[in-house]
Amino acid sequence: MASVAREWREIPGRYNTVGTKCGACGKIYFPARSLCPKCRRASVGKMERYDISEEGEVYTFSVVHDAPDANMRMKPYAVGMVKTTDGVLLTGQIVDIDPHRIEIGMPVRTVLRKIYEDGESGVIHYGFKFVPKW
Amino acid sequence: MVKVGIVSYGAYVPRYRITPEEIGKVWGVDGKGMGRGLYILEKSVPHPDEDVATIATEAARNMLARTSVPADRIGALYVGSESHPYAVKPTATIVATAIGASPRMTAADLEFACKAGTAGIQVSMGLVGSGMAEYAVAIGADTSQGAPGDALEYSASAGGAAYLIGKKDLIAVINKTVSYTTDTPDFWRREGQPYPTHAGRFTGEPAYFRHINAAAKMMMEDVGTQPSDYQYAVFHQPNGKFPTRVAAGLGFTEEQVQTGLLTPRIGNTYSGAVPIGLAAVLDVAKPDDRIFVVAYGSGAGSDAFDITVTDGILEYDRDAAPTVSKLIEDPVYLDYASYAKFKGKIVMQE
Numbered sequence: 162m163a164s165v166a167r168e169w170r171e172i173p174g175r176y177n178t179v180g181t182k183c184g185a186c187g188k189i190y191f192p193a194r195s196l197c198p199k200c201r202r203a204s205v206g207k208m209e210r211y212d213i214s215e216e217g218e219v220y221t222f223s224v225v226h227d228a229p230d231a232n233m234r235m236k237p238y239a240v241g242m243v244k245t246t247d248g249v250l251l252t253g254q255i256v257d258i259d260p261h262r263i264e265i266g267m268p269v270r271t272v273l274r275k276i277y278e279d280g281e282s283g284v285i286h287y288g289f290k291f292v293p294k295w
Numbered sequence: 296m297v298k299v300g301i302v303s304y305g306a307y308v309p310r311y312r313i314t315p316e317e318i319g320k321v322w323g324v325d326g327k328g329m330g331r332g333l334y335i336l337e338k339s340v341p342h343p344d345e346d347v348a349t350i351a352t353e354a355a356r357n358m359l360a361r362t363s364v365p366a367d368r369i370g371a372l373y374v375g376s377e378s379h380p381y382a383v384k385p386t387a388t389i390v391a392t393a394i395g396a397s398p399r400m401t402a403a404d405l406e407f408a409c410k411a412g413t414a415g416i417q418v419s420m421g422l423v424g425s426g427m428a429e430y431a432v433a434i435g436a437d438t439s440q441g442a443p444g445d446a447l448e449y450s451a452s453a454g455g456a457a458y459l460i461g462k463k464d465l466i467a468v469i470n471k472t473v474s475y476t477t478d479t480p481d482f483w484r485r486e487g488q489p490y491p492t493h494a495g496r497f498t499g500e501p502a503y504f505r506h507i508n509a510a511a512k513m514m515m516e517d518v519g520t521q522p523s524d525y526q527y528a529v530f531h532q533p534n535g536k537f538p539t540r541v542a543a544g545l546g547f548t549e550e551q552v553q554t555g556l557l558t559p560r561i562g563n564t565y566s567g568a569v570p571i572g573l574a575a576v577l578d579v580a581k582p583d584d585r586i587f588v589v590a591y592g593s594g595a596g597s598d599a600f601d602i603t604v605t606d607g608i609l610e611y612d613r614d615a616a617p618t619v620s621k622l623i624e625d626p627v628y629l630d631y632a633s634y635a636k637f638k639g640k641i642v643m644q645e
Contacts, residue, residue, distance in 0.1 A: 176393040233643065234343040234636050256342060257310050257627075273352045273393050274344040285380055287348060287389060295617050 165284050175288035176273055178251060182211035189213065189249050215271040216294065217245035224260045231277035239263050243291055257292040268294040299424045300465040300602070301458055302364060305357025305616050306574040307350050307436075308454040308561050311340040312626040313634045315449045321631045322444045329449050334535025338452035338562025340629055341438045343637050345453065347376045348389040350567075351436040354457040355394045357616035358432070362459060366395035369459070370428030372402045373418055375411025375566045376455075377484070377491075378438045379404050390434065401428075408482060409531055410592030411435060412456070412566040417472055417598060419460035430461045437565035442490035443640060450534055452562030456570035466608045467577065467586070470601040471518055475510040482593035498593065499537075507531065507541050507589050510597035514587070518601050522546040526584040529555035529572040531591035533563045547587070554579060560623055566592075573602075575619040580604045 171192070173179040180191035184207030185200040191213055197204035222241030225232070232238060232254075239260040243251050255263055256274065269291040276288040314337045319326015330336060341350070351374050359366060374386045387402035405411040405418070412435015419431035436455025441447030460469075481502035484491035494502075507530060515521060522528070528551045530538035535558045542552045555572035557564075564571055569590040576586055581604065588600040635641050 172392060177395070230643075234639070254344075256344065259627075273349050274342075275346060275349065276344075285346075285348075287393075290344065295621065 168284070168286055175276070175286075178213040178215060178245075178271060178289055180211045180213050180249065181208045183207065184209055189247065191249055191251060213249050213251070214245040214247045217243045217251070217269060219255065219263060219265050219267045219269060220244040220250060221265060222255060222263055241291065243269055254290045255292070256290050270294045297424050297462060298465065298468050299420045299460060299462055300468040300605075301577070302430065302461040302464055302466065303358045303362035303459040303611075304456060304574050304577055305354050305359070305361065306454070306456040306571050306619050306622060307353035307357060308564070308571070308619070308622045309339050309341045309345055309350070310625070310627055311342060311629050311637065312337040313340055313629045313631070317629075317631050317634075318449055326449070332536075333450060334539075334559050335450050335562055336559050337626070337628075338450060339454055339564070340634055340637055341453040343639070346380045346438055347374065347378050347436045347455070348380055348386045350438065350453060350455045351376075351386060351390045351434045351457065352393040354434060354436060354455045355390055355432060358457040358459055359394060360616040361612050364430060364459060364461070367399070369396040369430045369432050370400050371419060371422050371431040372396055372400060372434070373405050373415035373432070374434045374436065375405040375407065375413075375415045376435070376437050377406055377408055377411065377565055378440065379406070382486070396432070407596065408592035408594050409533065409563075409565045409568060410590040410596060410598055412570045413588075413590035413598040413600070414592075416458055416460065416469075416600070417474070419458070420469060420472065423460050423462055430459055433458045433460060435566035435568075435570040437567050439563065439565040440484070440490050443635075445490070447491065447493065450558070450563040452564050453567075454561055454564035454571055455567040456574045458570065464607055465605050466611045467580070467602050467604045470603055471514065472598060472600050473510060473513045473517060474596055474598045475506050475513060476596035477506070479506075479593075479595035481595055502593060502595050503531070503533065503537055503591050504541055504544075506595050506597040507591050508545065510599040511545050511587070511589050514589075514599040514601055520601070522551070522587070524585055525551060525587040527554055527576045527580070528552050528587040529569055529576060530589050531597075532556060532558035532568050532572065535559040557619065557623075571619060577604070577608075578613065578618040578620065580608060582606045582608055
C-alpha cells in the first residue's frame with residue numbers, strides 16, 4: 162500500500178494522464194519524468210508538462226480472472242494498453258464492457274474511477290480507466 | 296438586475312440497470328406491480344468503481360466539453376449529494392482537480408437530501424451575480440442507498456449533472472429562483488448509518504406535495520406566469536408518479552413534463568434527479584422556450600427556477616458531449632446477485 166503523500170504527488174497523472182515532453186528531443190513520457198533518459202543533461206530545465214490525449218484505441222489487452230482484493234467485485238475484468246491519439250501507450254483497466262467483447266483497435270476514452278480504497282477508514286484512490294468511446 | 300444563467304451543462308448516468316421485477320423476485324414481492332405503482336421500469340446502478348466523485352467528474356467533464364470557458368476561470372465548485380464518498384473530506388476538491396479548476400477557487404460539498412444540486416445552483420447564482428466569481432459550477436450527483444427489501448430499493452439509483460453558471464454567453468437565463476423551506480422529518484439518514492429511513496406515507500402530502508406546490512405557486516405569483524406560459528416543466532422525481540401528480544395538480548400537462556421525466560428509465564438519482572431532468576430538456580430546447588423547475592429535498596425544502604432559453608443555444612455545441620438520451624440508450628441489465636455485489640451489499644472476507 163503506497164503512502165498517502167506518494168499517491169497525492171501522483172494525482173496529476175492519475176486523474177488526467179498528465180505526462181511530460183522533452184523540450185530537446187520531443188519525446189513524451191508517462192508517468193511524468195523530470196529528466197529525459199535519452200537527452201539527459203540536454204533536457205535539464207526543458208521537460209514540459211504534456212496533457213496526453215484522453216482518447217485512443219486498444220493496443221492490446223488481457224483478461225484478469227485472479228483479482229487482487231480491491232478488484233474482487235469486478236472480476237473477470239480487462240487490463241489493456243491503449244495507444245492514445247498522440248501515440249502514447251497507457252496501461253489501465255477497461256471497464257463498462259464485457260471483457261470478451263473487447264477488440265484490439267476498439268476506440269476508448271479515459272474516465273475517472275476508484276482504483277482502490279485503503280480499507281473502510283482509509284483514503285480512496287482515484288485514477289483513470291478506459292471505457293468504450295461514446 | 297444582472298442576468299445570471301446557464302453557460303453550459305453536462306450529465307452522466309452509469310451504464311448498469313436492474314428492474315423492479317428482479318428486485319421483487321428476491322424479496323417475495325410483486326416487483327413488476329411495485330414498478331407499475333411507482334412508475335419505475337428500471338433503475339441505474341453504479342459500477343463498483345463509481346461513486347459520487349467519479350459521477351460528478353464525468354458530468355463536469357461533459358459540461359466543459361460543450362464550452363470554450365477554460366476550467367481555471369471557475370471560481371467556485373459545489374457538489375450536492377447525500378452519498379459523498381467521505382463523511383469528512385470534500386468531494387468537490389476531487390472534482391475540481393480532475394477538471395482542472397483547482398487551485399484558485401473555492402469549493403464545498405452540500406447536502407440537502409434530493410435538492411443539494413439545485414441548492415448549489417442557487418449558491419452559484421449568488422456568487423456570480425455579486426461578482427465574487429466569474430463562473431461557478433453546481434453539481435447534483437448521488438449513488439443513493441436503499442435498504443435491502445425496503446421500498447426505496449426499487450427506486451434509489453445513481454447519476455448526476457453539472458451546471459456552469461455565469462453572466463456571459465448564456466444558453467439559458469435563470470429569471471428567478473425562490474425556495475420554500477420547513478423542518479419536516481420525512482426522510483433521513485443518521486451519521487454512520489448505511490441506509491436512510493423514511494416516514495412512509497408522510498413523505499407524500501406534508502412533504503413532497505406541500506413543498507413543491509408552495510414553491511411553484513410562489514414562483515408563478517412572483518413572476519406573474521401560469522403553467523401554459525412554459526414549454527417544459529421539471530419536478531423532483533423520486534418515482535414516476537409523484538411528478539406527474541404534482542404537475543397535474545398545478546395545471547401542467549403531461550407533454551410539458553415528459554421530456555424532463557427520467558425516473559421511469561433510470562430511477563431516483565436524488566440530488567441528480569432535477570439536474571438530469573433539466574439537462575434532458577436543454578438537450579432539445581429552442582430559443583425562447585421557458586422552463587419551470589421545482590426540486591424537492593426531504594427534511595424539507597423546494598427550490599423553484601424560472602428559466603428562459605436564449606439564442607445562445609443555437610451556437611452552443613450540444614453535440615460535444617452525450618445527450619441524456621444517448622447516455623441511457625445502451626444499458627446492461629444486472630440480476631439481483633450482481634446488483635448486490637456491485638452495491639457492496641455482500642459482506643466480503645477481510
